[in-house]
Amino acid sequence: MNSAPGPLLADLTAEARAAAHTRSSACPCGAATLADRPDGLVVRHADTVAKAHPPGTDPAELAARLTLAARHPGILLPPLHPTPVALHGRPVTFWPYGTPVDPGDPDAAPWEAAAVLLARLHRTPAPADLPAMRGPVKAARAIARLREAGPHPAAAPVLRAWATLPPWSRGEAPMPHTGTLCHGDLHLGQLVRHPAPAGPWLLIDVDDLGVGTPAWDLARPAAWYACGLLPPDAWDRFLTAYRQAGGPAVPAEGDPWPALDVAARALTAQTAARAVAKAAAAGRALDEVEQSVVDACDRMAAVPPQSAQDHAK
Structure with missing residues (x-):
């Protein structure tokens, strides 16, 4: 875990406390740090959550994402306020607390x-x-x-797998099919029940929300399934529910993999890269689990990715 600068953590906690006390006169004054990562510092005070977004976050883009979340409260957790505030040079947003997975x-x-929320x-x-x-x-x-982490024996297969991917999946070219609204970082940590503790499930974290290729939102569970980290039954439940809800990322019937393969490979390489970088930094x-993802990259590097276009030929 990356430790947040003391002044930012202290001031963000104070902002969360002030927002919580504004919402409720019976605040129990419980506070906690929920996340402390380079991509966001998140603190909770009672039923209010405050998030300091990464340095360099585009305020206009974040505001557009917040507006979208506020307009679709049955899919996305709506923010408490429509516009961010500035704190230590970083935009801060406020949210109601939801019960996580x-x-x-x-x-x-x-x-x-x-799956249904994604669809x-x-x-x-x-x-x-x-x-x-x-x-x-x-x-x-x-x-x-x-690449910045220094030499590690597991880095080579990850980089080889990454090199086989098309430019759009490496962030080097526009994505295909960019008219679809996508979450951008779907995993089970992005769901909460709201109102807590037993309300309906909603998606959280709008930082990566935008238009793009919807297969990306199915790619992480697809990658886990392909790596043997997600049981086949769980993958089948997820995929079936998405299809039954009319999700457009995969065909309604038949093999979904041509539509998912490139994005799943990219998410596998991303997961492996993070794991190897952490291991290199810790000298361990x-x-x-980390080795299984690296092994998947090694296999991927030997077989070119499929695509829906290739499958159609």
Whole structure:
């Protein structure tokens, strides 16, 4: 975990406390740091969450994403305020607290709910001012961090797999099919129940929200399934629910993989790059899960990716 600068953490906690007390006169004054990462510092005070977004975040793009979340409260968790405030040179947003997915109970993971929310998001008309979905750009940043991390024996297969991917999936060219509204960073940590503790599931984290290729939003569970990290039953439940809800990222019937292969490979390389960079920084060997993702990259590098266009020929 990257430790946030003391003044930023202290002031963000104070902002969350002030917002919570504005919302409720019976605040129990419980506070906690929910996340402390380079891509965001998140603190909670009672039923209010404050997030300091990364330095360099475009305020206009963030405002467009917040507006979209406010307009679709049945899909996305709506912000408490429509515009960010500035704190230590970083935009800060405020949100109601929602109950997250319990990582200790994988059998209760809401794969169907996640799939239905994605399908609904993908069918929602995108406003004209919404920026591009940031998934490929984030994947490219993970590869850049891997290269900056220094020598590690597991880096080579990750970089070889990355080199086989088309430019759009590496953030080097516009995405195909960019009229679809996409989340950009879908995983189970991006769902909460709101109102807490047992309201409906909603998607959170609008930082990567935008128009793009919807297969990217299915790519992480697809990659986990391909790497053996997600049981076939869970993948089938997720994919079936997405199709039944009319999701446009894959065909309604038949093999979904030509539509998913490129994005799933990119997410596998991103995950492996992050794992290897962390291992290199800590001077340690990869654990079993990390090694399985690197092994998947090694296999990927030997077989060119499919595409829906190739499949159609």
